Amino acid sequence: MPFVLFIIIPLLLLIVILLISCICLVPQATAYVMEWLGVYNATWEAGLHFRVPFLMRVAKKVSLKEQVVDFKPQPVITRDNVTMQIDTVVFFQVTDAKLFTYGVERPMAAIENLTATTLRNIIGEMELDHTLTSRDVINTKITAILDQATDKWGIKVNRVEVKNIIPPAEIQDAMEKQMKAERQRREAILRAEGEKRSAILVAEGEKESAILRADAVREQRIREAQGEAQAIMEVQKALADSLKLLNEAAPSDRVLALKGLEALEKVADGKATKLIIPSDMQNLAGLVTSVKEMLTDAPADKK
Structure with missing residues (x-):
């Protein structure tokens, strides 16, 4: 057991x-x-x-997940004989496991070599300036070519991205100098625009200040004129009131004669170089006699 x-x-x-x-x-x-x-x-x-x-x-x-492969930079030559290094990233996905297993040996190496060859063909038809400014065009062309070529391997290339384009050292130096000159030019333009704007603001400030000063002077003159006019009106009004009161008091001939002498006295005290004397001297003498009598009667009345 x-x-x-x-x-x-x-x-x-x-x-x-x-x-x-x-x-x-x-x-x-x-x-x-x-x-x-x-x-x-x-x-x-x-x-x-x-x-x-x-x-x-x-x-x-x-x-079966989407995979990303970052290939090392590949040397390529442009149509104008400039050698540069281009770094690419490939996004792909396996759609047929059988073809992927039996279609090609070492699929990653095959994709890398195919990418390098395709990239050289595309860049070889372009000049340096066009290459540096046409990444989207390069990406579209290389994606279409790789997707078609890898279909028999059971691989679908979703997209290819040119990650970096490295020109030769002398071209990089020239590009850096050009970029530096462009930055300096833009700085000079900005500085000039700033100075222009500052000058405009100063001129506008001075203009507004002059306008305000002129308005102040005009306002002052208006007020002075209004004051003088008001004073003249007050004087004229006072004179009119005095005449009105005098008229209402019914003055005698002697009072009127006295007022005439006062007026003559004011004329004589003025700065005029000529004095007009009434032609009727007898009336003037009579006027003086009347004034004298008024002055004599005034003290007698007080007693």
């Missing part, structure tokens, strides 16, 4: 191991290329599968 158990237990373990080896679990976004006795049998997608031990094997595990 112990001998039987010694034989049965290893057999059971072996059977369990064989059963476990028959189970194959394929991960998501992965494909297994299966061979039967060394010949392609099937392509297993994600999920649970069973295989026959010793007769079936996984020939290749293929990732």
Whole structure:
């Protein structure tokens, strides 16, 4: 009995191991290329599968995710005989695991060589200036060519990006000098525009200041004129009021004569070099006599 158990237990373990080896679990976004006795049998997608031990094997595990490959810079020559280094990045995805497994040996090396060859052909038809300013055109052309060439390998090239274009050292120096000169030119333009704007602002400020000063002088003169006019009006009004009061008081001839003498006195005190004397001197003498009598009567009345 112990001998039987010694034989049965290893057999059971072996059977369990064989059963476990028959189970194959394929991960998501992965494909297994299966061979039967060394010949392609099937392509297993994600999920649970069973295989026959010793007769079936996984020939290749293929990732179906989009992959990115950054190739080292490749030397290319432009149409005007300028040698430069171009660094490219290829985005691709495996669409057929069988073709990817059996279509080409070392697919990554094949894509790299094909990319370099295609890039040389495209750049060889372009001049240096056009190359530096036409990355989108280069990307579009090389993507179309690579996608068509790699289709028989079960690979789809989604896009190719020119990551960096490195011209020769002497051209880089010339480009740097040109860029420096361009920066200096732009700085000079900005500085000149700033000075121009500053001068305009100063001129506008001076103009506004002059306008304000002129307005202030004009306002002052208007106010002075208005004051003088108001003063003249007040004087005329006072004179009119005095005449009105005098008229209402019904002055006698003597009072009128006295007012006439006062007016004559003011005329005589003025700066005029000529004095006009009434022609009727008798009236003037009579006027003086009347004034004298008024002055004599005034003290008598007080007594």
